[in-house]
Amino acid sequence: MEQILSSVEDNLLIVYSTISIIVISAIAVNQTARSLLLFCWNCFVVPFFHKKKNGIEQQSNLELFYKNQAHIYDKTREYLLKGREECLKLAVNHLESQKDLVWVDIGGGTGSNIEYMNSVLPISNFKKVYLVDLSPSLCDIAINRFKNNGWSNVEVLIADASSFKIPYEKVDLITFSYSLSMIPTYYNTIDNAVNLLSQSGIIASVDFGIQSNDTSIGRINTLGGLINRNSSWINRNFWRIWFEADKVFLDSARRNYLEYKFGTVKSINTYNKKLGKIPYYIWVGCHKSKNENLIHRINSHVTESPYLSPVKTSSASIISVDDQPYMSKGHEALIDNLSKNLPYPSIYYQKEIWRVYFDDLNPQYNQFKNQYIYAFTWEDPREDHKILKFNENDTVLAITSAGDNILHYACLPNPPKKIHAVDLNPCQGHLLELKLSAFRNLPKDQIWSLFGEGKIDNFKELLLTKLSKSISSNNLQYWFERGNKTFDPKGQGLYDTGSTRWALRLAKYIFTLCGLNKHIRQLCECTTMKEQVEIWNNKIKPHLFNPIVATLLIGNPIFLWKALGVPPNQAKMMGPSVMKYVVDTLDPVINRSLISSDNYFYYLTLMGKYSKQNCPDYLTAKGYNNITRVDPKTGESPLDHIRLHTDTLNDVFYRLKESSLTIAIIMDHMDWFDPNGKDAVNEILAVKKALCKNGRVMLRSAAQYPWYIKIFEQNGFRCEPAAIRESGESIDRINMYASTWVCTKIEDKRRMSSLRI
Incomplete structure (x- = not known):
């Protein structure tokens, strides 16, 4: 109890200290400070002495709250309403087209959102823009603002968000900017948005919100990630009670319903730390059924591979779990969601198909404490190619690490036709996914700044406006939280x-x-x-x-x-x-x-950084050109042939179609096993199942003759050392391992004998 009271006191102290500073400043200085004083009076004092009306008098309630402060609304809200600009940038970056758009800004107030949008995407790119709000005082400010800007394609509607009408059946963009938390009829309003949004459209919301573990039960995979999502009990209840005095409702129901009616494309959970750690979120969504075809591109008739299925498949042809011998975890989750009328897992609404579905709650991830181990890869990929001689017919599986090895294979003159990167640590996948998005969306100089120097100015801006459209929601959350510090030009940098x-x-x-x-x-x-x-x-x-x-x-x-x-x-x-x-x-x-x-x-x-004369091949001009080149026949680049698995090697091996791999590169992974355990046997049998005949496993070891080589040989592999390190000699540029081995599958699966150890 003492701890709870202490937390309450801390939050109250932060808020009232902030108010006190503002009040003192207002007495002493200029008009801006006096505006802040008026804002504090209306938000923090009036609500406790003037009870608002309920029910059908919502417009009167709004006017009572805004009439005396409409003229200073924009000056004061910049301190309180964080994330509005970021939300617009994120939404625009996910629009399929950026011309002749119809946009509805629901609860748009004074029109500051629309004015700011002009710096992100010119208002002239919109065929029509509607601002919908129920407060005449705020709408008057908006009308004057649009008139001063000379925008004839922007119209203000003083109307109820749940029932307004416009002459367009479908729109391309719908936004809520700190408005959904103030709308009593939010169910009707969200339903209205469902009917109004086009099949290819984007809906976005930024708002206060409190979530807990209980509000996520049964639909974790639809949320787009859990970083910062769940607030503490004290934080949830303190801010919920505080804001309800102003008829602003931070309860979880609004966001929950939004995430139920739409598919989650991107989701960010964060805090306004300057005003007492107020929780807010940025969310971008789309129609539930937007990406029916993507389901089949991702799943095909084998496990996590997007390469064999048709691009277009009707929704009626979704294959049930019972009909497929090799089913991905993502497809299993999809079938489960459909049975509950939930949206698809968030991973299915992403533009790119790099990231394979994974479960945020997998307890095996806890050991990594939400950070990657390696910021760069230690194994020498030049030696990999020299030993294995990759070609365009290969399907390669390798441990992800920092992804440098994966990108090296992809930028070869004749890269493998498929590359599966596997790592149990989700954050290693986050790092590689960021690199893939950079190659998809950025010029060479910015890629060099990010991964050559390890530093770049304003990383978060780049993340929202360029990189976000090609990464998963989980990845966006990770880098939104950490990216500015990681790539800070004044800090130590990525490495x-x-x-x-x-x-x-x-x-x-x-x-x-x-x-x-x-x-x-x-x-x-x-x-x-x-x-x-x-x-x-x-x-x-x-x-x-x-x-x-x-x-x-x-x-x-x-x-x-x-x-x-x-x-x-x-x-x-x-x-x-x-x-x-x-x-x-x-x-x-x-x-x-x-x-x-x-x-x-x-x-x-x-x-602490690379030089342009001494760096991985993928950071060279030649490597950049190779990895981004597009095949004129297929319209694909090597980037399209990479899949990121967040799982154990064994699980991926067993879910891959039998005999589908030609090469598996497992680094020094097996050195970690207990020689007296069964891990080595299980993994060798799993990789054998996935490898085609004459398929190869390449591994490195701290021992010249590792103990598990005999187990490979006992189970149908021919094992040969590619290099054995002798004292005083090196086997590659790193020379960290005592040996490199290639184990070739020589036994056909139909003649597999009983297990021999």
Whole structure:
């Protein structure tokens, strides 16, 4: 009870402190401050002394509230009504066409929304714009505003939102801007919007709102993500009670009904932190049945693959779960939603088909604490291609990591026809999805800023106006919350994020403590191998591998796992001395290639960014051209052939059509398994089912001869080392692993013998 009372007091203190500051300022300064004082008087004082009318007198209630403050409405609401501009940008970015549009702004008040829209999408692009509001005082302000702007295609309707009439049967855009929470007949109003919105149209709302776990039960997959969605008990009830004094209702029913009647395209949940953490949301939706064809493009007759089904299929031909031997989780969720008359899962309303449906509530995701581990990929994809020789007939599955490997395969001259990226961590998928959207929507220079420098000005603006249309709602929520900080030009940038950032930060601290920063820069600027080896041997290596550093860092299992992502089982495979393993890793690299020009992995870790002469292939001009090129026959680019799975490898292997993969690249994943457990056996049988005959598994290991190779051989694979690292030698530019193996499936599934271990 004491904790609850304390939270209430904190919220009250924030609000009344804000009011006090405004009042004091109003007494001392200009007209703007006096406007804020009038706003506070009407919003925070009058409601407690003047009881409003109920029922059919809604217009009178509105006039009572707005008449004395209509002239200062716009000046004061910018502090309270956050997200209006962002909502319009998001809505416009999802319109199928941006010309000859009909737009209805319901509860548009003074018309500031429409005036701001002119900076996002010129009002001249609209065939007709209607502002609908029940308050004559606010509408008078709007009429004068539109007249001053000279807009003859904008009309103000003083009418009830639930029953207004316009001469158009269907419209392209409907918006609610902090109005739905003030409309008593919101059911009728939303139903009216359903009837009015065209099949290809967009509806958007920004408003106060409070949600809890209970309001999401049974329809999680329709919501577009759960980040910041559910407010605490104190926050929900404090603001609900506070705003109800002004006849503003923050209850969850309005948003729930909106999300029931329309499909959720994008959803953002956030707070007005400057005024006491008031919860509000930005939501963009469409007709429930908008993307019937997309269902079949995503599902086909196999699992999570969009490649084999027709683009156009009638809604009557939706295949039931019982009729398909290989059914995706997304299709199973779809069938369940249809049986409950719910919208499709939000993932089905997205423009792109990259992201495979996943369940936000999967308890396996909790271990990642809503952050990715790797901001860049450590495996060398150049070696992957050298060993496997990808071609246009390959269907490849690889672990997502940061997606650099996936993009490398896609920007090859003859890329695989299909690429499945798999990672149980949703945030690794969020990072790759952002990269895919950047290649779809941004020029080379902005892609370089984002993923070469790791920094860019005003990331959130870019996210809303360019990137959002090509990413899932879950992805938008993630980057809306974190993107500005991640890519902040004044911060450390993208490559100082992820769990492994702690290893890099600690390394930099040691460099500083040992006075090595100057030599690290010199190492990254060397133009000859002789110079590089000399700096390493004489200036850096003695400090890096001294006994104190070795004991605290390299030999510390906690550091290995928490900072570098090396679990205990893998650490055991490194041999009796982890220090020797690390020396055998780094020493040969220095003698193999120049850090400054041909080893972007170590260059990035030391400098915090790439250089244009030393970066992944997908960030080069040639890579950009390859990955964005469009096949004139199919109208597709390599980007269209990538699918992102947020699941375990086993689950994806089992849901893929049998014999559909030609290559599976599982990195060092199997090093993590317990040699005494069944995980390795289960995964080998799962990948075998998905691979075609002569299909290959490529893996890396911290051991020269990993224990699970025998299990591959016992179950129908021919296993050959592509590279075995000997002391003093390197097997690739990173040299982090002791071996690379290729295991080829040689046994036909029909002749599969009983399990042998």
